[in-house]
Amino acid sequence: MIIGGNIRGCYYLMYKHSSFNQLSFLAMKSLKIKFQVCICALTGLLLVSCSNQPQTDQTEEHITQKSDSSVQRQEKGVGIEVYEKKPFGNYLTDAAGMSLYLFNKDAELHRSVSKSTCYDECAEAWPPVLTSGGNIAAGAKVDTTLLGTTERKNGTTQVTYDGYPLYYYIDDKEPGDVNGHDKNEYGADWYLIKPTGEALEDVGLQGK
Secondary structure, eight states: OHHHHHHHHHHHHHHHHHHHHHHHHHHHHHHHHHHHHHHHHHHHHHHHHHHTSOOOOHHHHHHHHHTTGGGGGOEEEEEEEEEEETTTEEEEEETTOOBOEEEHHHHHHHTTOOOOOOOTHHHHHSOBOEEEEEEEEEOTTSOGGGEEEEEOTTSOEEEEETTEEOBOOTTOOSTTOOTTTTEEETTEEEEEBOTTSOBOTTSOGGGO
16 A cells, blocks of 8 residues: 555656646747747837938939049148149149140130139039139249139139139050140030130140
8 A cells, every 4th residue: 555655646747747847848939939929029010210310322422522523632721833744835734734625615704703614524624723711822933913813603612723613634654644635525625724824725636
């Protein structure tokens, strides 16, 4: 009887222990499922939050960088110098020796009003010489009475010389390059500028 009772007691304890383990297992499984659901919910919230954040307008950024390539050359002030090179003689450059040009299409207006007619694609190929605050440093051979500025359509300030708006040329890569001289683009000719304010028309690129 004692042995039988002990056996029944053992069976009971084993059954009870087994039931407890099953309940524990089910409880742990339930907690695991709830935890996974919480993780998924948090992930979803994070994704929604990220999607609602302001995104950079790549098109606008591209336009800003490309709209006026001369912006890269704009400084608080700009220097105008006189450069000498055969067979051109003396002509205007910036302080770094990059050649400056006038546009004959502007020349048709410059006696009455000093305004640029070069915009959009033209301004990408022929970036205007810009300054901010009207600060222009003049070299020793520059006639300071001929220096001036004009406002462009986008509100930037372009340097002028004897009323001519000044430009760079995109294919001039090094100081002393004059690849834009005596070119006909965007409806008119482009020339280097003499220190007197006149177009350097008497020397063509064939003499370079």
